[in-house]
Amino acid sequence: MTNSRQCEVVSRLGFPLPLWRNLLLFQSYRQLQSWILIVVGTVWLVCFATRFFASHMLPIGVALMGVSCGALISVAMSIPAEFHVLRRPERLTGLLASRLQYLGYMELSSTGDVIVYRQRGPRCLRWDESNVSVREYPDKIVVRGAWFIVADLRRWIQREEGAA
Numbered sequence: 001m002t003n004s005r006q007c008e009v010v011s012r013l014g015f016p017l018p019l020w021r022n023l024l025l026f027q028s029y030r031q032l033q034s035w036i037l038i039v040v041g042t043v044w045l046v047c048f049a050t051r052f053f054a055s056h057m058l059p060i061g062v063a064l065m066g067v068s069c070g071a072l073i074s075v076a077m078s079i080p081a082e083f084h085v086l087r088r089p090e091r092l093t094g095l096l097a098s099r100l101q102y103l104g105y106m107e108l109s110s111t112g113d114v115i116v117y118r119q120r121g122p123r124c125l126r127w128d129e130s131n132v133s134v135r136e137y138p139d140k141i142v143v144r145g146a147w148f149i150v151a152d153l154r155r156w157i158q159r160e161e162g163a164a
Contacts, residue, residue, distance in 0.1 A: 010158050011084040013151055016144065025075050027129045034127060035075060042067045078129040081147035083154045084140045092141055092157070096134055099156055103149060105132060113137070117145075 015022060026032040046063045085092060097107070097115070105117040113136045119126040132145030132153070143153055 009086050009161050010154060013081050013083050013147070013154055015079065015081050015147070017080055022079050025072065025079070027078070027080065028127075031075070031078070031127045031129055034124060035071060037124065039064070039067050039071050042071070077148035078127060078146040080129070080144065081150045082142055082144035083150060084142050085157060086140050093134060093136065095160065096141075096143065096153065096157075099153060100132060100149075103152070105149075 021027070026035070043060065043063045046067065047060060050063075093115070097117075100117045104120050106120055108116045108118040108131065110116075115134045117132045117134070118128075119130050130146045130149070132143065132149055135142045135144070143150055
């Protein structure tokens with residue numbers, strides 16, 4: 001399949017929210033709370049480990065800045081994105097389900113034409129913003145979720161379409 005044909009089947013990655021919402025990074029108060037808890041816990045562990053294993057204490061400001069900046073990457077990766085797939089392959093929904101399972105997701109709910117997947121793992125380490133929804137329309141499928149996962153799904157579908 002040629003590249004131009006792939007463009008007809010799989011749309012570009014889009015960001016459905018207004019730009020100002022994406023610049024906020026945190027999409028919900030719960031995500032902010034979880035992120036703060038993870039950062040504080042990690043800083044505490046880093047400071048404890050340096051105090052226990054090293055002769056000098058790592059300044060808490062340095063640890064807080066390093067962990068905060070590193071943890072912001074995971075928040076930025078959960079900015080909502082979506083793409084559309086023209087309904088050519090009939091087995092696409094099943095293929096998406098198996099790919100999401102491979103990526104560590106499980107089905108959360110299924111209502112009519114929408115299936116929502118969430119990450120596996122403890123609740124304190126996963127965010128609703130990382131959920132992926134697959135909505136079926138008569139002429140297309142819309143995949144929406146955290147941009148990092150959605151971008152991976154899009155690339156995977158393009159490879160699958162190219163191999164077909």
